[in-house]
Amino acid sequence: MSFVLHLPVLMVAVPIAVAVLISVLLTFKRNIAFVLSVLTMIFCLISSLFLMVKVITEGSFVYYVSDWPPPWGIEIFIDRLSVYMLLLIAIVGLISIIYSELYIKKVLDHQKIPFYYMLVLFLIGSIVGFVISGDIFNMFIFFEILSLSSYSLVAISGDREALRAGFRYLVMGIVSSLFILLGLGFIYSVTGTLNFTQIALRVKELSDLTVIQTGALLLIVAFIIEAAIFPLHVWLPKAHGKAPAPVSALLSGLVIGIGVFGMIKVVYYILPGVYPVSFVVFFRGLISVGIILGAIFALFENDLKILLAQSSISQIGFAAIGVFFFSYSGLMGSMLQLLNHAFAKSALFLGAGAVIYKTGFRNLDEMKGIGKRMPITMGFFAIGLASIASIPMTCGFVSKYYLCLAAIKQGLWGSVGAILLGGFLSLLYCLRIISCIFFEKPDSKVEVKEAPLKMLLPLGVLAFLTIFFGVFPRAAFVLIEPGVKEILGFLR
Amino acid sequence: MKKFIVIVLLVLVGLFLLLAVSKMPIMGDPDSPTNAIATSRYIAKGPQETGCNNLVSAIILNYRVYDTFGEITVIFVTLTAALAILGREKAGEGVSPLKVSPSPLVSTIMIIYIPFFIVFAFYVAIHGFNSIGGGFQGGVILASVLVIYALVFGYDEAVRKFPPKRRILFEGLAPLCFVVVGFMSILAGTNFLNLNFSSVSHFRNFLTLILEISLGLTSGVAIASLFYILKKVERE
Amino acid sequence: MLKASFSNLIYVVSMILFLIGFYAVAMRPSLIKKIIGINIMETAIFLFLIGIGNKKGGASPLVVEGIEKYVNPFPQAMVLMALVVGVGTTALALILAVRLFECENGEKR
Amino acid sequence: MFFQFVLLATIILLPLFGAGLVYWVSSKSAMLRNYLAASLTIVTLILTSILYCFSKGEAIVVGYPFLSFAEIRFSINPMSALLAFLTAFIWTAATLYSFTYLKSSSNQGRFYAFLLLAFSANLGVFLAGNFLTLFIFFEILGISAYPLIVHNEDKKAFKAGAKYLVMVFLGDIALLMGILLYCKVTGNIDFATGIKGTSEYIKFIIFALMGIGFGVKAGVIPFHIWLPDAHPVAPTPASALLSGVMIKVGVYGIIRSLFSIFGPEQSSIVVGSIVIWVGIITMLVAVFMALLQENAKKMLAYHSISQMGYIVLGVGCAAYLGVEGALALGGSMYHIVNHALFKSCLFLTVGAVYYRTGELNMYKLGGLVKKMPIVAFCTLVASLGISGVPLFNGYASKTLIHQALAHLGHGGWVGLVNVLFIVTCGGTIASFIKLFTLVFLGRAPKKYEKVKDASSSMLVGIMALAIMVFALGIFPGRFWTFFILPLLKHLGYTGTALSSIRTVNILTLHDIQSLVISLAVGIFIFTVGTRYGLFHLRFPRWFGVNYWFEQFALGVYFLLHEESHLIEMHTSRATREIKEMIAKKGRSTEALIEGESYVLRSLIFISKRHVKKIYLRVETYIVARANYIIKSLWSGFLAKTYRSLSASETKKEFNLYIEDLNFSIFLILFLLVLCFVSIKLIG
Structure with missing residues (x-):
């Protein structure tokens, strides 16, 4: 089983290498990009499954890249939560790549297609690198790759709106990565190391926390931008709405979730317990406002994809608020919400993409009664909506249940109100979409048929997973329950 | 009004940052945590463990070579993004020869100097082991050569001399080299990207050299490619 | 605070530089100037990092016989890598800005 | 125990999966769908009656682990068995009834599918x-x-x-x-x-x-x-x-x-x-x-x-x-x-x-x-x-x-x-x-x-x-x-x-x-x-709870929605009603009865026409005033904030884009300051 130890780092290296390989092979063969990326993602999926077995049986482990021990070399830190994230990444990545084939052919020029796959592979590789990294500077490097590939994926179609969205995302993203660099400088200056565990050890010996707090704050603000939490969500609606559908699925399902995971890393792994109460309260308030406002924005939006993007703001707020409860239930809810958002929101974007692929409709007004024309596609779409609206027997319900329970257990009534109101508003906008899609009488006389199987299958898998984890959430608990308990141990 | 608000906010941020700065250890203090840790290994054992007298090279090519791998990927991602958004430049299409032909003095000097520049670039790249220099620095010199060539002899001429097909291999060289070395180290039974996996110490130096050169080539050619691609837009 | 700041003058300067860059990003209407502002911020951080690695009387981290005291090489390596990353981000920003400029102008015609 | 578990699972899952099956079948043949729906409900009815036999003594509890501290748990006890049987009985009757009733209706497949889904959820609740x-089952029931x-x-x-x-x-x-x-x-x-x-x-x-x-x-x-x-x-x-x-x-x-x-x-x-x-x-x-x-x-x-x-x-x-x-x-x-x-x-x-x-x-x-x-x-x-x-x-x-x-x-x-x-x-x-x-x-x-x-x-x-x-x-x-x-x-x-x-x-x-x-x-x-026509009495709108709920919802809608055409709609409706009221002197007709919201109208009408008139005038005035205030508030400060926060579609110009961009950077700065302040507030 010793090869399993190398798998995390190979999950970073292989997608990147394959992407580079595609560019080299491009001169000989143009169509190879899709096949190679699917194979890579299958490799990632299989290795994350191996890793899952490994961490379940033997617990978390560290891996020294280049065999240099922590303060000098780079450490990779693989615990249950990161393996959990890896699984999500592999599944959603594989699904969106499979889905991309037809969609991208229709949306992009054929010269851009191989570059699209390359960028997606870079994105996947860098997300993996970011998640498993145990060193802040390494995290910064992968964060950069991640952001650069997301900016360019947003802007890839080259039309004006996409470019504007991409540029805005880029400016905010660069500022956020500079914050990481600055914060890392502060942390490095007082601890002398960039390794997570070592920093956590050194911080306990420090008498004055000002510098560390400044560093932590800069890191958190950077991840707030990346996770699109209110009020720094401004880049998100356009960026996710204007990108090609599979890209929106990846960005909305994974990348902003990765922002929250980055926050978890800062708050629990790197600098546990340096945050004053006022700061935590402030953050909870901020996120609560974001939850409600995002849902309200979504309620009055007409463009389906932008609506979904607006709802991402609200949904990612749910994931983020659990981080700042500092309790078992809160973190469980947060992790489950990441899962819910990865599957359900990806399914939604892919479903919206299927409609765009078949009809070119983007606005909700045009889609009246489309559920009657393409019932299976829209049925899967509805399952995604159900999960976003936290209807029982989908994983959205489980996550919000945990979050609410955590808030009630600590007596944080403001957060409870925000979560419940956010849930209610999500129900309302989901209802609006559903009643428009399924119950209104279709306007247009255009004959619309079911999406092709290659798009339907990925959607179906996501919908199935959403339901599966709603009915058997224990399947996810195998990884996250011990993982959450482990990182709560860091606080002490 | 807006200006005023932004300035006030910036001043506030600045005050908080200055507060943090004032609590930081005094600069240049030999006992500060950063220096203490660095001294204990990088400076004390660096040359023996990595074979590089240049400690910066030792860090980026051995202790933290994984970061360097990520970082060369950044360059490649940028290039990919440029290609995806702007498209590869095409030689000879819609050629408009330079409006002002280069002065013979400049062109002659350039023709004489360019080989030396290239040699210098490789020198800097290779010599990064033991003295000032390194792969990136060499790469930047290489890129500047390519850029100057385009500026002096015209864009089309440059693209004809260094066509995209030939550049592609160089652009992808470094990431592939890193991954191959990584695989080799895994196959040899050590961790990913361990350059010390062989007991023969020269082999380690050889690998470092290869990585250094590939870094130089890739960064140089990729930056030049970026320049060409941006230049293409300007022409259109 | 003032005294401590004075002894860490380079840090203070780099912070001010950082804020200047920030101002450019926040207020300048030109996209290119925004990108320049980003670069100023980057440079400020590099200065900051190099300052952290400084050691009084230390030689540059190039091992030569007879010298015992070297500055910390790690921030320098970090800056080197961040520099290259900065090149990448700047390039991408320029690419997007150029394309955006094209689009906006194309619309006007 | 195992038998009970299987029985319960069948009772709840049979209509659940049956719903999907019925939906699928309905595109093939209406006949088959009807038979399927009928047989599913009847089989469930029989199963619930078997279930009742187990419910005599102590409550039997079966379940499977769901959350970390709770399971999805079903219990067979006299109360739930009685209600489940009742549910199944009435459901069977209604399903049989609906075959003829819905014969010419569209979307029958959906109807039967959701009927079965609601059946399953209802049994689940009991x-x-x-x-x-x-x-969980309560909410599924509500939605289905x-x-x-x-x-x-x-x-x-x-x-x-x-x-x-x-x-x-x-x-x-x-x-x-x-x-x-x-x-x-x-x-x-x-x-x-x-x-x-x-x-x-x-x-x-x-x-x-x-x-x-x-x-x-x-x-x-x-x-x-x-x-x-x-x-x-x-x-x-x-x-x-x-x-x-x-x-x-x-x-x-x-x-x-x-x-x-x-x-x-x-x-x-x-x-x-x-x-x-x-x-x-x-x-x-x-x-x-x-x-x-x-x-x-x-x-x-x-x-x-x-x-x-x-x-x-x-x-x-x-x-x-x-x-x-x-x-x-x-x-x-x-x-x-x-x-x-x-x-x-x-x-x-x-x-x-x-x-x-x-x-x-x-x-x-x-x-x-x-x-x-x-x-x-x-x-x-x-x-x-x-x-x-x-x-x-x-x-x-x-x-x-x-x-x-x-x-x-x-x-x-x-x-x-x-x-x-x-x-x-x-x-x-x-x-x-x-x-x-x-x-x-x-x-x-x-x-x-x-x-x-x-x-x-x-x-x-x-x-x-x-x-x-x-x-x-x-x-x-x-x-x-x-x-x-x-x-x-x-x-x-x-x-x-x-x-x-x-x-x-x-x-x-x-x-x-x-x-x-x-x-x-x-x-x-x-x-x-019947003698005095009391059954035709109508009360004023504000008399019913419904009116207040509607007003509240409308108010929220006003607050949130930028283009409130509703103001015009509301005022015009009121004036139209006054006109109608004057035009028709007799008894209230169907045109005026829309639920209990238009209530007591005729009572007032019989006694004092003027009161009604004044009431409507005043109401119109107040509503229009309030809406004006809300609207002016909205179009000023709130709308601007909302628009800049939600990246709305209306901004087309590049300058505005740059303004938005600047605004987003400004937000970063603002948040940074807030965070710094919050971190220094106590700790």
Whole structure:
């Protein structure tokens, strides 16, 4: 089983290498990009499954890249939560790549297609690198790759709106990565190391926390931008709405979730317990406002994809608020919400993409009664909506249940109100979409048929997973329950 | 009004940052945590463990070579993004020869100097082991050569001399080299990207050299490619 | 605070530089100037990092016989890598800005 | 144990997967779909009757692990088995009925699929073994009823459906909150017989939250507003199920939560009296509203609310009396069963009339007794049932609840409750005399010459229910001993409390007396009402709860929506109404009746036309003023913030884009400062 130890780092290296390989092979063969990326993602999926077995049986482990021990070399830190994230990444990545084939052919020029796959592979590789990294500077490097590939994926179609969205995302993203660099400088200056565990050890010996707090704050603000939490969500609606559908699925399902995971890393792994109460309260308030406002924005939006993007703001707020409860239930809810958002929101974007692929409709007004024309596609779409609206027997319900329970257990009534109101508003906008899609009488006389199987299958898998984890959430608990308990141990 | 608000906010941020700065250890203090840790290994054992007298090279090519791998990927991602958004430049299409032909003095000097520049670039790249220099620095010199060539002899001429097909291999060289070395180290039974996996110490130096050169080539050619691609837009 | 700041003058300067860059990003209407502002911020951080690695009387981290005291090489390596990353981000920003400029102008015609 | 688990799983999963199957089949063949739906419900009915055999002794609990501290748990006990059987029975009848009724309707596949889904969820609620499971199935039930309500897909249906869902979602939030608090207090979410060791205050809050959640579903006033809209617009089989079974889920939940929080021993007089008053107000107001309706289905919907009031009243008595309250609770449970039977039967008969004549307005029907004798007979049976006439089932349960009222004491408010109870009974009787005479007696209009009796598949459903109404009326004692007593035992009543009510005499002199009084009251109301046209009275809009809910929703909408065309809409509507009012001097017509929101109009109209005019003027003025203020606020500060925050579509210019970009950077800066401030505030 010793090869399993190398798998995390190979999950970073292989997608990147394959992407580079595609560019080299491009001169000989143009169509190879899709096949190679699917194979890579299958490799990632299989290795994350191996890793899952490994961490379940033997617990978390560290891996020294280049065999240099922590303060000098780079450490990779693989615990249950990161393996959990890896699984999500592999599944959603594989699904969106499979889905991309037809969609991208229709949306992009054929010269851009191989570059699209390359960028997606870079994105996947860098997300993996970011998640498993145990060193802040390494995290910064992968964060950069991640952001650069997301900016360019947003802007890839080259039309004006996409470019504007991409540029805005880029400016905010660069500022956020500079914050990481600055914060890392502060942390490095007082601890002398960039390794997570070592920093956590050194911080306990420090008498004055000002510098560390400044560093932590800069890191958190950077991840707030990346996770699109209110009020720094401004880049998100356009960026996710204007990108090609599979890209929106990846960005909305994974990348902003990765922002929250980055926050978890800062708050629990790197600098546990340096945050004053006022700061935590402030953050909870901020996120609560974001939850409600995002849902309200979504309620009055007409463009389906932008609506979904607006709802991402609200949904990612749910994931983020659990981080700042500092309790078992809160973190469980947060992790489950990441899962819910990865599957359900990806399914939604892919479903919206299927409609765009078949009809070119983007606005909700045009889609009246489309559920009657393409019932299976829209049925899967509805399952995604159900999960976003936290209807029982989908994983959205489980996550919000945990979050609410955590808030009630600590007596944080403001957060409870925000979560419940956010849930209610999500129900309302989901209802609006559903009643428009399924119950209104279709306007247009255009004959619309079911999406092709290659798009339907990925959607179906996501919908199935959403339901599966709603009915058997224990399947996810195998990884996250011990993982959450482990990182709560860091606080002490 | 807006200006005023932004300035006030910036001043506030600045005050908080200055507060943090004032609590930081005094600069240049030999006992500060950063220096203490660095001294204990990088400076004390660096040359023996990595074979590089240049400690910066030792860090980026051995202790933290994984970061360097990520970082060369950044360059490649940028290039990919440029290609995806702007498209590869095409030689000879819609050629408009330079409006002002280069002065013979400049062109002659350039023709004489360019080989030396290239040699210098490789020198800097290779010599990064033991003295000032390194792969990136060499790469930047290489890129500047390519850029100057385009500026002096015209864009089309440059693209004809260094066509995209030939550049592609160089652009992808470094990431592939890193991954191959990584695989080799895994196959040899050590961790990913361990350059010390062989007991023969020269082999380690050889690998470092290869990585250094590939870094130089890739960064140089990729930056030049970026320049060409941006230049293409300007022409259109 | 003032005294401590004075002894860490380079840090203070780099912070001010950082804020200047920030101002450019926040207020300048030109996209290119925004990108320049980003670069100023980057440079400020590099200065900051190099300052952290400084050691009084230390030689540059190039091992030569007879010298015992070297500055910390790690921030320098970090800056080197961040520099290259900065090149990448700047390039991408320029690419997007150029394309955006094209689009906006194309619309006007 | 394993057998029970399989049985339960089959009962709940069979309709669930059947729903998907039916949807799939419906695109292939309508015939096959109908057979499939029928056979699925019948098989489930048989399985639930098998289930009942296991429910005699201790509750059997099966489940599978779901969350880290709770499982999805089902329990087989007398209460849940009885209600599950009832559900399956009525569902079967309604499904059989709907084959003919929906023959020419579109989207039948969806209807049957969601009918089965709701069936599964309903069974799940009744068989749930803890609050989490209860909540899960409760919410699925609430959502799966939506497609049934909006089945016709017209504007009215959408409006009713939206109102229904909003109310149900709000209720769900309250319920979830209550359940989570329960979880916090007790540490688990199992049903219990009373929480121990917490203050009354917290217990009351938990019960209030849960009560609101379940009360919305049960249609308890003031959360009933969705019900009179939603039940009439649904297709008849669906409204029969909505009224007959689905709102029972709410009452079941109230009983469950009451007994889990307080239990029979720790009953609270305060809670009891609140519940009693809620029940009595519900039954009285709803019966009053029912009398004023012209639409037969709407009248039945109001009667459903009123009958829920009876049940809630019984539950309140049980809470008030504590250990002694077994009789009241038994009466309530009995009434749940009875109401399910006769109300479904009534909806189905009215639906049959509608199917043949295409008319729901009672005043336009008449003389159908000769054309549709069997339907008329069944309507009569069910009407007698709901009116509480001996030999029909309603009598027994109403009498039990009335007897329980007597245990509360005498004089004071109890006397008032007693009087109100009898008045309500009278109102119910009057209302059903009205229904029967208007629809079936009298002279038939000419266009209904060729009306035939309902088709056989409809009649099967109707008659099955009518027979049950009759059967339960003849053998109330058997039913009491076999079904209700084990149930009470399960809920935590112990030996002494139970032994005293082993046999109950429901034909005492006192009961007959009150029956006669209420009959007299009913006949009096009916005669006076028809003579003086009191049934056509309408109240002003602000009189109803609905109006305030709507105003609140509109206000929120104003606040949030930038382009409020609604202001113009609202003002123009008011002026139009004034014009209409002046134009028409006579009685109110259908044009003005839109639910209870346009209420009491005619009353004022008869007395003082000017008052009405001034009222509308003032209202228009105030609304316009308020809207103007809101709008000016909005278009100034709020709209700007909203637009810049939500990256709205209106900004096209590049300069504005740059402004947005600058704004986003400014936000980063702003947040940074806030964070720094917050971090330095204390620590």
